[in-house]
Amino acid sequence: MMLVITALLLWAAAWAFNRKIASLPGFDRVARLLSPLIFGITVLFVWELVVRGLGVPEVILPPVSSIATRFVNSAGTLWIDFVQTVIKGALSGYLIGCGAAVVTAIAVDRSPFLRRGLLPVGNFVAALPIVGMAPILVMWFGFDWQSKAAVVVVMVFFPMLVNTVQGLGEAQPMQRDLMRTYAAGYWQTLVKLRLPAAGPLIVNGLKICATLSLIGAIVAEFFGSPVRGMGFRISTEVGRLNLDMVWAEIAVAAVAGSVFYGIITFGGRTVNFWHPSQRRDLR
Numbered sequence: 356m357m358l359v360i361t362a363l364l365l366w367a368a369a370w371a372f373n374r375k376i377a378s379l380p381g382f383d384r385v386a387r388l389l390s391p392l393i394f395g396i397t398v399l400f401v402w403e404l405v406v407r408g409l410g411v412p413e414v415i416l417p418p419v420s421s422i423a424t425r426f427v428n429s430a431g432t433l434w435i436d437f438v439q440t441v442i443k444g445a446l447s448g449y450l451i452g453c454g455a456a457v458v459t460a461i462a463v464d465r466s467p468f469l470r471r472g473l474l475p476v477g478n479f480v481a482a483l484p485i486v487g488m489a490p491i492l493v494m495w496f497g498f499d500w501q502s503k504a505a506v507v508v509v510m511v512f513f514p515m516l517v518n519t520v521q522g523l524g525e526a527q528p529m530q531r532d533l534m535r536t537y538a539a540g541y542w543q544t545l546v547k548l549r550l551p552a553a554g555p556l557i558v559n560g561l562k563i564c565a566t567l568s569l570i571g572a573i574v575a576e577f578f579g580s581p582v583r584g585m586g587f588r589i590s591t592e593v594g595r596l597n598l599d600m601v602w603a604e605i606a607v608a609a610v611a612g613s614v615f616y617g618i619i620t621f622g623g624r625t626v627n628f629w630h631p632s633q634r635r636d637l638r
Contacts, residue, residue, distance in 0.1 A: 358408030362401040369397040417599040425599040426606065432588070433607050440585040441611050443500035444572035448507025453564055455508070456515035457557070461545070463516070464523045474520065477513035485510060485574055493579040503584075506575040511564035518560030522553025555630055558623030565615045569608060 373390050403419040405411075413421060426433065463469045489506050496502035526549045534544045550557075576586025585604050592600040 358404040362404035362408065365404070366397060366401055369393055414596045414598055417602060421599045422602045422606065425597075426603040429600060429603060433603060435583050436585045436588050436604065437607055437611065439500060439581075439583045440503070440572050440576065440608075441569065444503030444575070444584070445507055445568040447500070448504035448572065449511055449564060449568040451504065452508035452511035452568075453515045453561060456512050456560075457519050459512075460516050460519035460523065463520055465541075470520070474517070477516055480509070481513040485571060489571075489575040490578045493575065498579040499581060500584075502579070503572045503575040507568045507571040510567045510571040514563050514567065515560040518556045518563070519553065522556030522560075523549050525549075525556065526552040554627040555623070558619065558627065561619050561623070562616055565619055566612055569612045569615070573608065 373393055376389055399419050406416055406418045459473075463473055485506065488509055492505045492509070493502040496505045523545075530548055530552075531544065534548055539547070573584075573586040573589070576584040577590050580587040585608055589601050589604050592598075592604075
């Protein structure tokens, strides 16, 4: 019980410290960096203290120290699973799906027939449950990473398509008229006006698809995989009641997804620095 009380006091102290940092004038940037870091560290410490203080069995919820030990001892296995799931399955499917979606969006933008016919079909496909599509694609493309990439392509294609099509319509009519007065053709207008104007929505689609790709690759491995991969390892270790290994895999997936999302966010801010949505209050 003493550990639980210590956890509550630690949580209250971290809460007060975060509020103090946020209220300091001129420390907005510091607060944006420190607050999530302090919150995350506090959650880990509270997790450790509460689990040990209440004597929670490891098959229910292992303490953070056990997960960290397993992480260090199984670093080689975790790396193999990371390469199989994230690099081969998720990243390849992400690049293929998002690239094909952008190309298709340009074709849809030029063809009213495709706009009226393909987008409703896209909404239908996007609503299909992944647990229903994954076994079919695994049977079509085999048990290796190619079937996981196919699942990711299906998951990311239509969200990216919808965001890109909407983004291509962001350019104002007056801006398009100005391009016509300069005798600009379709492709010149597309490259110099419409794609830059669509940049924020394209980046938004890329961020959405970043999380979907990792989820799709892991879930697809539940339905057939070689003896490696995050989904395979999670399903196998759950059956063995090795919950510390399961949480280690979850931690790797969470870190990989956060880094992937952060890279896209940073790249989007760098490319779209001129857009009003990226301007910061400098007062």
